[in-house]
Amino acid sequence: MAEQGRKKVVIVGGGFGGLYTAKALAGKDVEVVLIDKKNHHTFQPLLYQVATTVLSPGQIATPLRRILSGATNVEVLLDEVTGIDVAARKVQLKQGFDVAYDFLVVAAGARHSYFGHDEWEEFAPGLKTVEDATNIRRRLLLAFELAEREAFLHEGDKPLNFAVIGGGPTGVEIAGAVADIARRAVSNDFKTIDTRKARVMLFEGSPRVLAMYPEELSKKAQEQLEQLGVEVHTNSHVTMVEKDRIQVHDEWVPVRAVVWATGVAASPLSRLLGVTVDRAGRVPVEPDMSLAGHPEVFVIGDMSTLKDTAGVPVPGLGAAAMQQGTLTGANIAADLAGSPRKPFTYHDKGSMATIGRNRAVAMFGKWRLTGFAAWLLWALVHVYLLIGFRNRFSVMREWMWSYFTGERSAWLITGDCD
Numbered sequence: 001m002a003e004q005g006r007k008k009v010v011i012v013g014g015g016f017g018g019l020y021t022a023k024a025l026a027g028k029d030v031e032v033v034l035i036d037k038k039n040h041h042t043f044q045p046l047l048y049q050v051a052t053t054v055l056s057p058g059q060i061a062t063p064l065r066r067i068l069s070g071a072t073n074v075e076v077l078l079d080e081v082t083g084i085d086v087a088a089r090k091v092q093l094k095q096g097f098d099v100a101y102d103f104l105v106v107a108a109g110a111r112h113s114y115f116g117h118d119e120w121e122e123f124a125p126g127l128k129t130v131e132d133a134t135n136i137r138r139r140l141l142l143a144f145e146l147a148e149r150e151a152f153l154h155e156g157d158k159p160l161n162f163a164v165i166g167g168g169p170t171g172v173e174i175a176g177a178v179a180d181i182a183r184r185a186v187s188n189d190f191k192t193i194d195t196r197k198a199r200v201m202l203f204e205g206s207p208r209v210l211a212m213y214p215e216e217l218s219k220k221a222q223e224q225l226e227q228l229g230v231e232v233h234t235n236s237h238v239t240m241v242e243k244d245r246i247q248v249h250d251e252w253v254p255v256r257a258v259v260w261a262t263g264v265a266a267s268p269l270s271r272l273l274g275v276t277v278d279r280a281g282r283v284p285v286e287p288d289m290s291l292a293g294h295p296e297v298f299v300i301g302d303m304s305t306l307k308d309t310a311g312v313p314v315p316g317l318g319a320a321a322m323q324q325g326t327l328t329g330a331n332i333a334a335d336l337a338g339s340p341r342k343p344f345t346y347h348d349k350g351s352m353a354t355i356g357r358n359r360a361v362a363m364f365g366k367w368r369l370t371g372f373a374a375w376l377l378w379a380l381v382h383v384y385l386l387i388g389f390r391n392r393f394s395v396m397r398e399w400m401w402s403y404f405t406g407e408r409s410a411w412l413i414t415g416d417c418d
């Protein structure tokens, strides 16, 4: 129940940015309403493990209501925000209601961009939500099952080809994991096909994978992918995606499953804020992440674009969104206390990408790590960052089981087969 005279903070989105804003305002003398169209917070860095059958959705997604149950001044509403009226200071919900605010924090994230070819999404889904992960899992598993059925029934000999489009961290992680499934995890489970002969192809338009990392780490990542049997095609733009085939360098490549792992398109809510957005739809914000001319509105995380106090462009990473959420909560509290706001400074705690079992690359400032040491560190950091002891414990248990036995616990195709 709202207390009379208390200021009201509306947060749109319970991802890393929105959740950390809510946490920073927990227990403060404000009424907070967090609105999300999902009932859960998703730990996106481990989504690919759901897509590749290692983990189940419940291990990486936690109900927002449960995370914030101890924050008595924070209400969680399940609804989609469809409109924002910055002049009237209210947001519109899909269910038809308006919610007024004194402060608004917009943290609705981003999705993949298909560079003007949204029709490709049907054949090459991206990975952003739990639903995306289970959809990709279904497509990957069906590819194996249908290949087995076709081979057994002599229905044809379509090759068992997988394509991952985009050589950033997500593309590299998925390609490595799919190769690991085919070469190791299920190679004994199929009696007619030899899954070890599956082709896993990674297509990257630029000259190297993990282009945001130093060149030596890109090289290591490519080597590690190739050791796993992934075909890495750099300087290779995919120019067409259709059912069961993609076009690269004017050649059609037959594929049974495709994953899209490139391009960023900010939430369409960014276009309702009355400012000019960049090509990816991101909102340029002031140093404190507020909207120009509207100090009561903040846009944070993947939806915004900003150079921090050191002049460094803030990356679209969970770590940055968390830090922005925490600072936004603190700046709102500062406003209420009559204290000055602080500008945002990104604290880069390092980056890592894993490439299948025992392989990863990591960098922390000038430090570089590759191979098993990087992989172990990646695993420890991700378990530590997961929300909730139960999830940490169950993910650790699942990883150890899968590490020592090679088995995948979530080899489930939900729905009827095609």
Ligand SMILES: Cc1cc2nc3c(=O)[nH]c(=O)nc-3n(C[C@H](O)[C@H](O)[C@H](O)COP(=O)(O)OP(=O)(O)OC[C@H]3O[C@@H](n4cnc5c(N)ncnc54)[C@H](O)[C@@H]3O)c2cc1C
Binding pocket: 012, 013, 014, 015, 016, 017, 018, 035, 036, 037, 038, 040, 041, 042, 044, 045, 046, 047, 048, 079, 080, 081, 082, 107, 108, 109, 110, 127, 128, 169, 170, 267, 269, 300, 301, 302, 303, 316, 317, 318, 319, 320, 321, 352
């Ligand atoms: C597969 C993958 C792997 C990644 N790996 C890493 C990694 O290893 N390390 C790292 O630092 N970062 C990683 N990232 C990036 C990181 O997850 C994002 O930068 C971060 O989630 C951005 O946080 P955000 O709060 O801006 O948006 P999000 O976390 O995307 O949250 C947006 C929230 O808004 C909600 N929402 C959207 N529209 C509406 C609406 N209209 N109404 C109501 N609610 C709405 C969504 O349901 C969602 O809960 C990864 C991302 C992906 C997709």
